[in-house]
Amino acid sequence: MRARRVDWRNASDSDLAAGFxxxxxxxxxxxxxxxxxxIYTIAYRALDSSSEAEDVTQQVFVGAxxxxxxxxxxxGSLPGxxxxxxxxxxxxxxxxxxxxxxxxRAATSQANVKVESQPxxxxxxxxxxxxxxxxxxxxxxxxLRMAFWEGQSYSQIAERLQLPLxxxxxxxxxxxxxxxxxLEEVTSWST
Amino acid sequence: xxxxxxxxxxxxxxxxxxxxxxxDQQHLASCSHCRAELDxxxxxxxxxxxxxxxxxxxxxxxxxxxxxxxxxxPPSATEEIAAxxxxxxxxxxxxxxxxxPASDVPRNDETANDKPLSVVxxxxxxxxxxxxxxxxxxxxxWWPIVAAAAALGLVVGAGATVIINRNDVQVAASTPLTALPxxxxxxxxxxxxxxxxxxxxxxxxxxxPADRYREVWLINSDGQRMYSLGVLPESGTGTYPLxxxxxxxxxxxxxxxxxxxxxxGNPAHSRNSQVRGSLPE
Numbered sequence: 236m237r238a239r240r241v242d243w244r245n246a247s248d249s250d251l252a253a254g255f256x257x258x259x260x261x262x263x264x265x266x267x268x269x270x271x272x273x274i275y276t277i278a279y280r281a282l283d284s285s286s287e288a289e290d291v292t293q294q295v296f297v298g299a300x301x302x303x304x305x306x307x308x309x310x311g312s313l314p315g316x317x318x319x320x321x322x323x324x325x326x327x328x329x330x331x332x333x334x335x336x337x338x339x340r341a342a343t344s345q346a347n348v349k350v351e352s353q354p355x356x357x358x359x360x361x362x363x364x365x366x367x368x369x370x371x372x373x374x375x376x377x378x379l380r381m382a383f384w385e386g387q388s389y390s391q392i393a394e395r396l397q398l399p400l401x402x403x404x405x406x407x408x409x410x411x412x413x414x415x416x417x418l419e420e421v422t423s424w425s426t
Numbered sequence: 427x428x429x430x431x432x433x434x435x436x437x438x439x440x441x442x443x444x445x446x447x448x449x450d451q452q453h454l455a456s457c458s459h460c461r462a463e464l465d466x467x468x469x470x471x472x473x474x475x476x477x478x479x480x481x482x483x484x485x486x487x488x489x490x491x492x493x494x495x496x497x498x499x500p501p502s503a504t505e506e507i508a509a510x511x512x513x514x515x516x517x518x519x520x521x522x523x524x525x526x527p528a529s530d531v532p533r534n535d536e537t538a539n540d541k542p543l544s545v546v547x548x549x550x551x552x553x554x555x556x557x558x559x560x561x562x563x564x565x566x567x568w569w570p571i572v573a574a575a576a577a578l579g580l581v582v583g584a585g586a587t588v589i590i591n592r593n594d595v596q597v598a599a600s601t602p603l604t605a606l607p608x609x610x611x612x613x614x615x616x617x618x619x620x621x622x623x624x625x626x627x628x629x630x631x632x633x634x635p636a637d638r639y640r641e642v643w644l645i646n647s648d649g650q651r652m653y654s655l656g657v658l659p660e661s662g663t664g665t666y667p668l669x670x671x672x673x674x675x676x677x678x679x680x681x682x683x684x685x686x687x688x689x690x691g692n693p694a695h696s697r698n699s700q701v702r703g704s705l706p707e
Contacts, residue, residue, distance in 0.1 A: 267491055275485035285483060293493045300498060331697065364474050383475045408436040415470050
């Protein structure tokens with residue numbers, strides 16, 4: 236058991252994971268601060284219900300804490316593990332809804348059933364990316380946001396930020412490489 | 427073979443048309459490793475470009491965190507019971523009644539609206555509400571005490587009220603358990619008054635599916651909360667102490683449910699129930 240009340244705010248995900256599985260409850264709190272909002276957002280977008288999103292978020296962190304001894308870093312990162320639990324919880328609820336829907340359809344002979352618009356895995360990847368893009372430091376984050384979300388060309392960005400075009404381009408490349416690595420780390424969990 | 431520099435691949439995926447020279451292009455055409463990496467960058471670009479900060483409401487993080495803390499509170503019985511009462515009063519999500527809300531469980535209104543049974547008052551015995559039973563929600567401690575009571579061979583019909591003196595044990599209420607649609611089996615649940623805490627005796631006559639176990643639940647008629655009482659032994663008969671909070675009355679937890687559970691490590695109700703019945707309040 237680690238000494239309590241270590242300041243985990245600047246800890247790496249990996250150190251935080253170690254403290255988490257050791258049972259240091261301040262790591263649970265820090266994990267919630269880092270990923271609670273993301274998991275809520277994913278659940279909200281997947282289930283379109285704020286109360287269900289709250290329930291799922293609560294279940295994910297309670298379940299992870301109660302099952303912390305089964306976390307293995309070799310299988311993936313802590314956020315990857317949390318997102319894996321969230322994916323299962325959300326999928327459970329989606330299945331339950333589909334079943335209810337089937338019952339309703341059988342009862343009313345309605346043929347039109349709304350189909351899930353995008354796979355859960357894609358939704359999770361998208362929302363993880365939004366979060367990571369928002370966390371990118373200046374100037375690479377600013378550049379990538381201008382390119383991705385404002386549809387600006389690199390020369391427009393260079394002009395607005397008063398940076399050489401080559402610098403803008405290489406920042407964007409670094410940002411993209413960082414995002415790819417991060418997406419891989421955060422979402423891969425081998426179950 | 428020298429692969430294309432990652433940064434250049436990233437630039438190419440970003441639409442920087444001067445990123446790759448002719449040699450790089452040629453290499454790319456014949457190298458699956460580099461193409462795979464390029465595809466990953468392209469996927470990030472596609473996902474990232476199509477995604478904006480969205481209309482999702484601000485997460486009520488403080489409230490969720492408080493709920494998490496309450497659910498994980500140290501197992502001090504008095505604290506948790508106090509917390510439970512508060513939450514029940516606030517009709518908050520089911521924190522102590524573990525797992526999912528009962529509304530997730532397939533409904534069986536026929537059973538839920540079963541004919542009322544009369545409750546026989548405990549004679550001169552008082553139930554002991556101050557027992558040291560583990561608090562609900564920590565289901566590992568709720569494994570059943572296997573009943574010797576089955577030896578009594580009681581038959582309790584629907585609507586019947588029966589008092590059996592087995593030393594100090596009385597059947598205070600009972601209900602038949604009937605199979606849910608698609609299931610077979612039937613049984614009985616009896617609320618027992620004992621000199622100590624009240625108990626629920628469940629007896630199911632029906633098959634236990636292979637590679638599954640059965641679990642006994644008390645579900646609140648509000649459709650929001652449930653307790654796991656424990657595993658039903660393969661014999662189909664078990665006796666379970668009631669959660670301490672229900673020692674003085676079922677408080678709405680009147681629906682007796684026997685679920686079929688896979689060995690998947692998930693403590694939640696499988697939503698696959700075999701039989702169900704409803705005790706009078």
